[in-house]
Each structure stands twice: as C-alpha cells, then as structure tokens.
Amino acid sequence: MNDATRTSTTPPALPMPDLRDSFPGPFPASAHADDIERHATQWLRTFPLIRSERALSALTHITGQGVARTFPTAGRDELFLCADLFLWLTAFDDAHGEATGAADPARLLRTTSEYVHLLAGHHEPPGGPSVFGAALRDLLDRYGERATPAQYARLTAHLRDNLFGILWEAHHLHRPDRVTLPDYLAMRPHTVFVRTVVATAEVMLGYELTEPDRSSEPVRELETAVADLAGWINDLASYAKETARDGSATLGLPALLMRQHECDLEEAFRRASLMCEQQAAVAAARIAELTAGGGPLADHAHALRSVASSYVWHIDDSRYRT
C-alpha cells in the first residue's frame, strides 16, 4: 500500500496496513499479462458470463495483471487456465451471488446444483447446460488434462467450498447481525477464492508436495496466513467501493470489528490493519523457513509468496477505487 492508493480507495483518515516489511514490492509479473487479458476476453466471448462490456473489460484487465503476478513463472496456457477459473468464480458471484442470491436464495441453490453435479464428475447436467455450466465444464476438462487425480480432487473440493461460501454470503448479506466474527473469519477464505488459487499452484508451476509436507504445521500455517491476509486486505480495499455501491458494507471485516469491539470505523480499520500485518509477518517468516530447505517445499513457499503478493498488489488497483 502506498499513500496514493490510500487516498484513492478510502477516506483519507482510515488506517491501512503497511505490508512492505513482509511483502516488499515491486512484485514480479509474467510477460504474458497482455496475452492473458486477450485470451480472457476471447474466452468470455465463447462463454458469455458477463453482459456488460465495461465490466468485462475492467475484469479481464485486472485479471490479466493479477494472474501475471499470482504465478509470474507459469506457462502461458496455465496462466490462461488460472485466469479463466478466477473469472468464472468472480462472474458467477457477480451474476448469481451477492444481492441477486440474497433476493432468492432457493434459486441460487438450484442454479448451483448444476455445478455440484459437474464437480461430482457427471458430464451432462440435468436439463441441459447453462452458460456457466458449459464454461465450468471447459475449465474442469482443461484442469483434468494437467492435474493428477488427487490434484483434481483438491481443486474440485475447493470449488465446492467457494460455492458454499457464495451461498453462505447470500443468506447473510441482509442479516449480518447473525454472523459472528469467528464464523466470518472461517468463511472468508472461501468467498475470496484464495485457497482455490493456492490449490492450482502445483499444476501451474509443475511441482508436487508430499502428503506429510502438505499437512505439516509450517505449510498449514503459511496457507492459513495467506488465506486470511487475502480476505482481510480485500475487505479493507473494497470497503469504500462496497459502501458506494450498496450504501453499506455490513458483511465485511470492518463492520464486524465495529460491532465486536463497539468501536468506530477508524478504530476498526486500525485493528484490521494490525491483523493483516501480523498474518503477513507470519506468512513471510514461514516462506523464509520453507524456502531455505529447497525442493517442493521451497517451490510451494515461492508460490504462496506470489499468491499473497497478488492480493497485496490487487488492493493497489483501480478495481477497488471508488
């Protein structure tokens, strides 16, 4: 975060996290950023998930730049796949989740059931595929060609959790008073899609963790720290935008901290910023520790560093400017 961003994303007085010690920029970016944007635009012509040309253009641009920083050393086709996956989740959330989902949760369940069916390995959805269903099928086919069965199983599990997170959010958008802070913190990684992005890293970069490594404390703590960080900085960075769009951002970290601590917005931002800085420090320490040992664990640590950096970078981007 820099001062220019602070003034553009939020009212000037609100404190924002300083993550420069843990994640110093500049963040490396793949040379394929523009290619990703072009590809994504084309993919969204094949699968028209986004109606507004302006929204499509903004989203493909930020996705190209973001994914180029998420996996700066990945191959072109892998970057395209990662971008399309992220676009699918974002477009689905925009089109069917959030306010639309909150207005008719049962309809959101029915819409989602098609994707549950596809994720469970069935090819033909009941009643013919929707545009989102056809796009998901394309993504799963492309991922399946590159992934081991276990990698494929992990990705589809995380996608189910994302769908659950979107459902959870739709059910509480107008009743945030029913959500506790611990519940919110547990659900946030699913609604920001970060664990899904992390799950793609092995396929994007061509390494594979052993199971003992995957379930080791350093890896678990690193992944949790990055997952928390991604959701929280997104909440802070998007606060102004969400408030401008809906009049309030009541189901987000600042609002929940205000309620939990009976404090004002500035104090909530201060607390949230401290939380971000603490998790960033935890992540950075684990990345240094895992990198030192080399091998797949170092590959994974590098991946987590660039994933975290892409979220840190994201909050500096125009998508979050009001």
Next chain:
Amino acid sequence: MNDATRTSTTPPALPMPDLRDSFPGPFPASAHADDIERHATQWLRTFPLIRSERALSALTHITGQGVARTFPTAGRDELFLCADLFLWLTAFDDAHGEATGAADPARLLRTTSEYVHLLAGHHEPPGGPSVFGAALRDLLDRYGERATPAQYARLTAHLRDNLFGILWEAHHLHRPDRVTLPDYLAMRPHTVFVRTVVATAEVMLGYELTEPDRSSEPVRELETAVADLAGWINDLASYAKETARDGSATLGLPALLMRQHECDLEEAFRRASLMCEQQAAVAAARIAELTAGGGPLADHAHALRSVASSYVWHIDDSRYRT
C-alpha cells in the same frame, strides 16, 4: 420386495418394483451386525447426536443390519466406521435438515459451515466444536487413518455434496413446485447418501481402482444405476411414512411423477417401479460384466452389488413401515 412388505409399507393397491431378477435375495450379511449395533449405540453415547432413546434404538438397529449387508465381507472396525458415518448423515439430516432446515435455511447454512471447515482440513472449528462437529472430526480422523489421500479427498468431496443436498432439500421442502424432475433426479443420490457409501467401498474392502477404470463407462454407468436405484426405492418405500408424518411427501419421486405426467398416485408408483426395475437391470448387467474380468473391477462390482442389495433390503425393513 415381497408381498408382506408391500402391504405393510404402502396402501395395498400401489405397485412396487419387483427387483428379484436383478437382485435376488437372500442378501449375505456380516456376522458382526449385532456388534455394529452395540458399537453404534456406544458411539452415540460419546457423541449424542440423537436425543430420543426410541429413535436412537431404531436407527442403530437398522444401521447394524443395513451396514452388515452393505459390506458383508468387511472387517469389524471398517463396519463400525461405515455405520457411524451413515448415522452422522442421517442424524444431521433429522436434527438440522428437513423441516428444521426449511424453517430457517440461513441457520442451516451457519450450522453447516462448521462441517465445511472441518472437511476442508482445518482442525479447530470457529467458536468451538458442536457435538456434530466433534463427531465428524472423529469420523474424518478414523477415515484418514485408513484411506489414501485420494480416497480421503473423494470421501470429503461426497460429504460436501451430501451437505449441499440437505441444503437444497431444505430450500424446496415447502416449494416442490420449483423443482423439475431432472433437477430432482440429479440431486437425489446426494440426499440419500449412496455415492458416499460407494466412495467408502475401497477402504472398507481393501482394493483400489485405477483412474482409467474409475472413469470408464461401465463403472460410471453401474454407479449411476445404483445411485438412482437407491434414491428411488427409498422414495417409494418411505412414501407412506413421509405422508403419515408430514401430511404429504411432495418432494419425492411419486409426487414429481404425478405432476410431470398429470397422473394419479398409482400410475406414479407404476412408472417409478418401472424406472427402478430398469436401473436394477442395468446395474445387474454391468455387475456381471465387470465381475467376469476379475481384479479390482470385480471387487468394485461386488461392492456395488452389496450396496444396491442393502438398499433393496432396506425397503423391506420396519424403518419404512407406517
């Protein structure tokens, strides 16, 4: 199905499927049935998921007998694990799904979020574990000790789908008119838990399919036939019970067929029975084909035969008598 069952489960005039050609009894049962029942009773003392002693007694009895037929050659500890898993799903559906879930779907989402958290591999649920959370953790630990990472991933994926199915059902229990027949048929395997039971077979019986075998057409068709059959015969057998309890069984195969074909209940039962008989014949043919080749595919075919048999047997049991 025999005539005695027909008269006890449904009004005498309603046609029921005759599955004797495809799944001739008697169905082999493990000698551990009583042990399973005793173990299950004890497990439900440790994790009190069921409040009513009468319900607990009925459910542990049917589960002991049912699981003994689901995997007649499995070891004792594996049978205990399978029984506890099925009990967890059934008890959760009874306690939080169905009418309770329909009354407050957002609460069901919040309750479910704890299990999503555990299934995603996190040990400590936010806000401390519930009784169902603690029981699920116990199940996942025991399953994890026996399963390969891929087997574990498949089970937890199916459990997520079961939770989604319970959510889907709760959202439509009072609005069955919003559900199409194809949607219902696609969702039914998740709400009857049959694919989850099938997913445990490798761990229960100690074989492992290759990935090409798992995704081969004969295996996929067999699993789909058994999944359909399980849900449909359950719908027919439980129709009288559901109608007696809630006044109507509107979100089930007979009701949907009546609406789809503008027919009466008897005609709906006739159509559903034919559907059952056709899928049973498909399953039996695939079982014969896969058994002939030997190896893990034959093991899997035997497992699917006993799983199907346990559902066929189940409809003959007192749980479904009114």
